[in-house]
Amino acid sequence: MTTPLALSAEEPQAPALPRFAWAHSPLLLAGVVILGIFVMIALLAPFLVADPTAINTSKRLKPPSEMFWFGTDHLGRDIFARTMVGTRNSLLVGFGVAISVTLLGVTIGLYAGFSKWGERIFMRLMDGLMAIPGVLLAIALVALLRGGLLVVIIAITIPEVPRMVRLVRSVVLTVKEQPFVDAAISVGSSTPKILWLHVLPNTIGPLSVQATYVAVSAIIAEAVLSFLGVGTPPEIPSWGNMMAEGRAYFQLAPWIIGFPGLMLSIIALTVNLMGDALRERLDPRLARRSGLK
Amino acid sequence: MPETQPIIAVEGVKRHYKIGWKKHVRAVDGVSLEVHPGETLALVGESGCGKSTLARLIMRLEPATAGRILLEGQDITALRGAALQSSRRQMQMVFQDPYASVNPRLTAEDIVREPLDNFRIGSPEARRTMVRALLGRVGLSAQHATRYPHELSGGQRQRLGIARALALNPKLIVADEPVSALDLSIQAQVINLLRDLQAELGLSMLFVSHDIGVVAHVSHRVAVMYLGRIVETGTTADVVSRALHPYTRALIDAVPVEHPSQRRVRRPLEGDLPSPLNPPSGCRFNTRCPHAEARCRIEEPVLRGVGGEGHQVACHLLAEDGSLPAQKTAA
Amino acid sequence: MSALLHVENLSVTFGSADRRTHAVSDVSFTLEAGRTLCLVGESGSGKSVTSMAVMGLLPARGATVEARRLAFAGEDLRTATPARLAQLRGKEISMIFQDPMSSLNPALTIGYQIAEAVRLHEPVSRAEARRRALDMLDRMRIPDARRRLDQYPHQMSGGMRQRVMIAMALACNPKLLIADEPTTALDVTVQAQILSLMDELKRDMGMAILLITHDLGVVAEMADEVAVMYAGRIVERGPVTAVFDRPSHGYTHGLLGAKPRRSSSERLLELPGGVPRLDRHVETCAFAPRCRFAETACSQEPVAPIAFDAGHMGLCRRHAAVRAAVAMQVDHHA
Numbered sequence: 011m012t013t014p015l016a017l018s019a020e021e022p023q024a025p026a027l028p029r030f031a032w033a034h035s036p037l038l039l040a041g042v043v044i045l046g047i048f049v050m051i052a053l054l055a056p057f058l059v060a061d062p063t064a065i066n067t068s069k070r071l072k073p074p075s076e077m078f079w080f081g082t083d084h085l086g087r088d089i090f091a092r093t094m095v096g097t098r099n100s101l102l103v104g105f106g107v108a109i110s111v112t113l114l115g116v117t118i119g120l121y122a123g124f125s126k127w128g129e130r131i132f133m134r135l136m137d138g139l140m141a142i143p144g145v146l147l148a149i150a151l152v153a154l155l156r157g158g159l160l161v162v163i164i165a166i167t168i169p170e171v172p173r174m175v176r177l178v179r180s181v182v183l184t185v186k187e188q189p190f191v192d193a194a195i196s197v198g199s200s201t202p203k204i205l206w207l208h209v210l211p212n213t214i215g216p217l218s219v220q221a222t223y224v225a226v227s228a229i230i231a232e233a234v235l236s237f238l239g240v241g242t243p244p245e246i247p248s249w250g251n252m253m254a255e256g257r258a259y260f261q262l263a264p265w266i267i268g269f270p271g272l273m274l275s276i277i278a279l280t281v282n283l284m285g286d287a288l289r290e291r292l293d294p295r296l297a298r299r300s301g302l303k
Numbered sequence: 304m305p306e307t308q309p310i311i312a313v314e315g316v317k318r319h320y321k322i323g324w325k326k327h328v329r330a331v332d333g334v335s336l337e338v339h340p341g342e343t344l345a346l347v348g349e350s351g352c353g354k355s356t357l358a359r360l361i362m363r364l365e366p367a368t369a370g371r372i373l374l375e376g377q378d379i380t381a382l383r384g385a386a387l388q389s390s391r392r393q394m395q396m397v398f399q400d401p402y403a404s405v406n407p408r409l410t411a412e413d414i415v416r417e418p419l420d421n422f423r424i425g426s427p428e429a430r431r432t433m434v435r436a437l438l439g440r441v442g443l444s445a446q447h448a449t450r451y452p453h454e455l456s457g458g459q460r461q462r463l464g465i466a467r468a469l470a471l472n473p474k475l476i477v478a479d480e481p482v483s484a485l486d487l488s489i490q491a492q493v494i495n496l497l498r499d500l501q502a503e504l505g506l507s508m509l510f511v512s513h514d515i516g517v518v519a520h521v522s523h524r525v526a527v528m529y530l531g532r533i534v535e536t537g538t539t540a541d542v543v544s545r546a547l548h549p550y551t552r553a554l555i556d557a558v559p560v561e562h563p564s565q566r567r568v569r570r571p572l573e574g575d576l577p578s579p580l581n582p583p584s585g586c587r588f589n590t591r592c593p594h595a596e597a598r599c600r601i602e603e604p605v606l607r608g609v610g611g612e613g614h615q616v617a618c619h620l621l622a623e624d625g626s627l628p629a630q631k632t633a634a
Numbered sequence: 635m636s637a638l639l640h641v642e643n644l645s646v647t648f649g650s651a652d653r654r655t656h657a658v659s660d661v662s663f664t665l666e667a668g669r670t671l672c673l674v675g676e677s678g679s680g681k682s683v684t685s686m687a688v689m690g691l692l693p694a695r696g697a698t699v700e701a702r703r704l705a706f707a708g709e710d711l712r713t714a715t716p717a718r719l720a721q722l723r724g725k726e727i728s729m730i731f732q733d734p735m736s737s738l739n740p741a742l743t744i745g746y747q748i749a750e751a752v753r754l755h756e757p758v759s760r761a762e763a764r765r766r767a768l769d770m771l772d773r774m775r776i777p778d779a780r781r782r783l784d785q786y787p788h789q790m791s792g793g794m795r796q797r798v799m800i801a802m803a804l805a806c807n808p809k810l811l812i813a814d815e816p817t818t819a820l821d822v823t824v825q826a827q828i829l830s831l832m833d834e835l836k837r838d839m840g841m842a843i844l845l846i847t848h849d850l851g852v853v854a855e856m857a858d859e860v861a862v863m864y865a866g867r868i869v870e871r872g873p874v875t876a877v878f879d880r881p882s883h884g885y886t887h888g889l890l891g892a893k894p895r896r897s898s899s900e901r902l903l904e905l906p907g908g909v910p911r912l913d914r915h916v917e918t919c920a921f922a923p924r925c926r927f928a929e930t931a932c933s934q935e936p937v938a939p940i941a942f943d944a945g946h947m948g949l950c951r952r953h954a955a956v957r958a959a960v961a962m963q964v965d966h967h968a
Binding site: 194195196197203211212 | 362388399400403405406407408417421471
């Protein structure tokens, strides 16, 4: 026999916190596995494939074969090797931008959500930034600072920050109105503690979803910038500059542009699906609906 | 009551919200009250009367527009920073919604421990023991300590909220509708718990409620609010069974009967609550009062003593013996 | 004598075989024209589900409704087509809910919405429907009704909206009104207005009311008969005075003792623990673990309906002990 109080099993009604049960998220599981494969490729490719920069003029524009799985380009370079090595570049940009956008977005968003002055200054600044077309800003920055991976990351990060700041701020404003924040103030918790312990953890859900979308658009933006010739320098193989170079030979050798394009599509789709799956897991309303199915 | 220093004294406090150019919602509009040591004062009224805002003003969760709030004689209205922090130790709040007033990502233990950590009370090990004792005090067992709020029932969460409020050993507990979200059988448990704690620990309590029945069970004195002002105050027995102000009478008359044999034809209060944006001039109740006269529309009544034991009513028409002029029949 | 609403052995379960919730078990009651039956219980007791099942409003997928009999004015609701049910709802049976905002369309004037409710079920002209809407608002004692007709829901107070909801529900003179916690979100002074209005309309129109509430005060105020629900079952049922004077189930006794009364400041009676889960079907008394009168048999042997007096029945083998305790309390107070 249990005591009556312990036995009191009034139904807890609030949505259960997201406890990861992979079986309930096949989409998320698939996404993580595919992304894992890409990360492995990015890490190991330089040691496993042929030299991606080796020029072989006798084997120019060869179609896919046993020797060159993805064919060769106009300089006789191995497309397979270049595509695999290019993965690293894309992922670095994707993760790099997602992480820096999240860090900046959270810092500025929390500040803007909690301080009147922070709101006035930063939100106007963000409004201004949002009015500038992202790619244009990136082109200007790259032109100003010269190429390089870091510059590409910075260039893509800046136009992505305002959206993240707005998201964080709106979530913070909602969480701030919750009685448990009043309760924390009442028991004498300092503002930094309230931000860290009560507000931040409750913004993680929408934030991580947004981060996945940022990663996707960063990977695509990198390709676009490289395609336009202002992104990754040509000596480093990246999907974007490969496609730019292959553009001229599109009718003659579609594989030059096709394989990096295919990889780009797969990774964009994967991360997008992961974002959707995460959103479904973390949004109680959506989770409940899918639970009823 | 002997001349003791009140735990909390509110003097002419106002809270106006600006909602546009020269437009103000007068949520609390000139309220004075005192809570004495070991006493429970109930703040009663309908939604929009300003009772919850007043509770938040006292807790310094919102700034007062005018007036003073004194905690044991010390003016806390303008305190900031460390001084405000230390005054918070003396007063703690219990919230209405047991679901929203605890952080869903912390365990029961973490929630009760937070105030102890904030003021570095005892060693970290001692705090652990204190948390267990507090949980036990409100009727939660050790096995609840490691649970998350969603694993607890509404009643258990409200007990958790009470344990958190008790952690700092405050002198005053401000309870804002602490049982209105609970089922009847759970509500009785929490009411009894609050009563027991109040008596054993000699706490002072400001108990905000819309439910006259609940108030009768927990409070020593009652203050009735209407549109941001106190219209009547006195001992619970006086206000609940010998209500004098026309609004208090209507409010108590509207409470459903306790037994089917007490059913009667009643004349419910007509009309709706006027907007606090533009409250009626004179007595704020004059638009719905069946007794209202010309004077009530012009001159604002102040609280004055009628009968014994600090029974005070803000009404022009009330005679010394507590009688009101005849109701005007509808034209 | 034939009852307007006849429910016999109604059971509702949710979910699939592996995770089943027994929301309502074996509920039976009848309701006659011009009478008010209150279904009273705490959250999760099954009172709302019972009314939804009667109205055929539970989702076909997910909810399983079984009943030996489910009849409205002699018509079998179990075999009625969805079209017929839709026709009954609104015309013969109306419902009002706790939250008036969720049932009113914020984008349409209330005059239009009431008139539409009329026109949906009766072949009347637009002008006639509008006149009926105006008439209903007047009857709801909404001041300045003509102007109110052209207002939108957000321009009205909560009490006003609830009155509009009732006006809509009653626009077609239904025979049965199902009201699910109609005053729970309202202040007491507004609640008093709405309750006396409902009572008056019941008398004038001879309509039956099935009133679902958690508030014993509302029951004392409104009910002719009461059915007390706990964990999906009606544990006690009878005329309102009999149930209040001679509660014969441990749960009813507990609820009445737990209710704060303004006429007393004594310590409230506590019901220990909380409401049980409904994930398995129990034949024994679900209240036994919390019951001060319980004996071993209560949690071992299945409960069976027992008639206490005329029309007063329940599911408590310890009813004699409960009544004795009540009688002692009465003596004590006298």
